[in-house]
Amino acid sequence: EDRKKQEDAKVSDPFSSDPERHPVLRVNCKKPFNAEPPPEILTESYITPHVFFFKRNHLPVPQVDPASYRLKVEGLPGGALTLSLEDLKTRFPKHTITATMQCAGNRRSDMNKVKQVKGLNWGISAIGNAKWSGARLRDVLLALGYGPEAAQWARHVHFEGLDKDETGTAYGTSIPINKAVSEEGDVLLAYEMNGEDIPPDHGFPVRVVVPGVVGARNVKWLGRILVSAEESGSHWQQHDYKGFSPGTDWNKVDPRSAPAIQELPVQSAITAPADGAVIDRGDDTLTVKGYAWSGGGREVVRVDVSLDGGRTWQVARLRSGDDGQPDEPSPPPGRAWAWKLWELTAPLPPEAEELEIVCKAVDSSYNVQPDTVPPIWNLRGLLSNAWHRVKVRVAEE
């Protein structure tokens, strides 16, 4: 009887079997579930606990039985193959990387302040850093027949989720073949997040982790891999997740004119103090904290912080581990997948009544963030990486 009720509920509400979530999350959308942690929690730890890791679901969370789970691999010379979860865990070496994942819409709210865009109103916390473990996609493709012959025609690897809309269309997307098969690409078919089974909201039992690449290509609940000469034809590859000029509006946008977002540009944000905070005039110093990251394995090499709206700058201290703990070892060039946390403690400017605190990061290719939002504004509010600014008041106790 109870079971029948539940099944009825599931039919009427495909989201009814979604997992429980931490109450501290800021929910941008309930169904599908999209939420981010408060900024001050985000930079409390170098590795983001899964409960605080932003959740960006396009569809209901599918219920997957790990025992009967099968991953289909298609497009290779041997034809279609399937791998069980056990196969992934036992037939291929287990590889672990620390990688930051960021939603293409992170910081969209800054674009909404300029002019309304279409999309969830993300703050600055649609980003997280985790340890991911699994089989290398490269190892799997090579074991299943990828070689010089396939390299002649293969140009993309498609990923399809087990999450499906009412019409039965699964979430799908693709990445370029070189990222998938390169020894230095570090793409994983991950079955662990932070040393435990990947939680349902993050793709249980298997998600693709494409480090350095926009969240949208890191397909959760992975059901199918296809090696192809063509890019994915999915909505999410061809019509969404692309960047356009600020002058392009919905009337004249031509999706074919822009490439699908893969690697993301350099990014940083201030997680403390919060915008609108009041600072005690009696304090000698002010401590500013935040995160910084860049796509494509480019390491963040410097973060500049300004307390006067960008007129003068000081260099923040960067770290690659928890406060007081040793840094993680430096990655090889081009494989810096993880963010840096940063901190600056500076004398409180003596006369100021209001401070505009600004941060901007520099990556190993010396790319920098743009100064302002309007020139990078785009109709979908993606790729929002202008300098981050917060205003605080300085007041007597």
Place this chain on the structure above:
Amino acid sequence: EDRKKQEDAKVSDPFSSDPERHPVLRVNCKKPFNAEPPPEILTESYITPHVFFFKRNHLPVPQVDPASYRLKVEGLPGGALTLSLEDLKTRFPKHTITATMQCAGNRRSDMNKVKQVKGLNWGISAIGNAKWSGARLRDVLLALGYGPEAAQWARHVHFEGLDKDETGTAYGTSIPINKAVSEEGDVLLAYEMNGEDIPPDHGFPVRVVVPGVVGARNVKWLGRILVSAEESGSHWQQHDYKGFSPGTDWNKVDPRSAPAIQELPVQSAITAPADGAVIDRGDDTLTVKGYAWSGGGREVVRVDVSLDGGRTWQVARLRSGDDGQPDEPSPPPGRAWAWKLWELTAPLPPEAEELEIVCKAVDSSYNVQPDTVPPIWNLRGLLSNAWHRVKVRVAEE
């Protein structure tokens, strides 16, 4: 007698045997020779003729006899080896790439306008695009013994020029090993530029071409290659060619705090109309032209042009070949070494008396150029890639 005079002159002036140069070049320094073409010539052709290709010499041009030329290769398991020019041409496949090279100091003059920096006052033309042919560095290193054993300890490849200062110190620098040996790095030991022997000013008989990487690592008159666990200790690697925060001055700069510049950030500039030009009010339209490029093999995917100082933007037309000719074929992702030329023809704003024309480029990682110069100003005036701006007057005929 004459010969003795010449030799005396050479002792007193080590630059006396430097080659002739095209009179149209704008000379920033005569000895060593540093010069760039006028901007309007730069974008007349997709492939830059060598006479117009910027010349950035650190030292006198060495006179090298191609018959007795020997390239030393050291640090590999087999010990020191030498290769003649003939060896390079016959023992390894000839590979050709179209690659743009840019000086780290290109557009330094924009930084000088903010506050004086140290370095040659380059305009916007310390950049050029050429077809380079030669042996792949990867092929040479593999043939001479680079393999899994060397990969255990090798982290950098050093290059030394045959150009030397008074103390006998040769120009030297290094690149990371993965760029040198990757199948996708496309690093060449080039002996041809645009289908002919490399001219003396560009490194005859052999220069390293490290596509996507700052000019300073593309060593000319290559004399020695060293595979090493360490980065080059040279002045040019450790003390020059690094980027710093705008707040860093000569008193407090710590060269160890910044990485050596390798891949360059996204760049673009307007080559026509010229700054200060007068536009005929009677013209219906205005045509703006320029170049755009990004380091690390990232392709330029869009150039935005503004006629109103950055308030509104239009998308320029990009090309990868000469005007009216078919584009060069698209490179694989991450191997877009060549620039794009761009053009926008737009209605002349009817009322304006002055136009501030601005351009900014977007690359395939969706990195963008920063809006303004002061926040990226640095004491050496390197990496000057803010939006390029020119002002023109609109006047009656």
